Amino acid sequence: MFSAEFQREGLVRDGELVVGKEFSNVKSFRSRIDEAEGFSGVWEIVKDTVKASLGEQRLGMLLFLDDLPLHLGAYHPLGTNNIVLNRSLVNIVEAVTKSRRLVNAFVYSLLTHEYLHALGHISEAEVRSLVYDVSRACFGDDHIVTTLAEKSPWVLIKGIPLSTIAAPKQAMEIVKDFEKPNQGYIV
Numbered sequence: 001m002f003s004a005e006f007q008r009e010g011l012v013r014d015g016e017l018v019v020g021k022e023f024s025n026v027k028s029f030r031s032r033i034d035e036a037e038g039f040s041g042v043w044e045i046v047k048d049t050v051k052a053s054l055g056e057q058r059l060g061m062l063l064f065l066d067d068l069p070l071h072l073g074a075y076h077p078l079g080t081n082n083i084v085l086n087r088s089l090v091n092i093v094e095a096v097t098k099s100r101r102l103v104n105a106f107v108y109s110l111l112t113h114e115y116l117h118a119l120g121h122i123s124e125a126e127v128r129s130l131v132y133d134v135s136r137a138c139f140g141d142d143h144i145v146t147t148l149a150e151k152s153p154w155v156l157i158k159g160i161p162l163s164t165i166a167a168p169k170q171a172m173e174i175v176k177d178f179e180k181p182n183q184g185y186i187v
């Protein structure tokens, strides 16, 4: 529903207004996203920030990489534990930005979006709004992660003529050790 985009202020979870909440561990999340290594490193931050801001979590997700059309970042097949991330797109962002920090922010934004779908938030408008809320609460207003949530992850490759890029199509692969074993059993 179109108007849902403009009802961000009304998003209430568990009787608590998420909007406007900023955590004291912003500094820690900021340094973690800059230094995270690989998809599993970013994934830990996705789970921790969603848990810290929304109190929601789901364990046992699997990540697959596939070469998808470049306007598509990732998807979560409903009813599965899977997230499929667009390998071609991530490669392009890496080549264009040459920055681990920016690639991490990009991957964070896509994975958080799909994670929220996997947590049962079906509506696109709600998910976009929640990604913004989580980003803002955990990284602050003036951070690239929040900017990507507010605008679009694609702003990082603005001006790149995606339609002219012939990305090679390779087989879908699973990301090994995406989720740390035994994680979740340690309180």
Ligand SMILES: [Zn+2]
Pocket: 113, 117, 124, 127
């Ligand atoms: Zn979506």
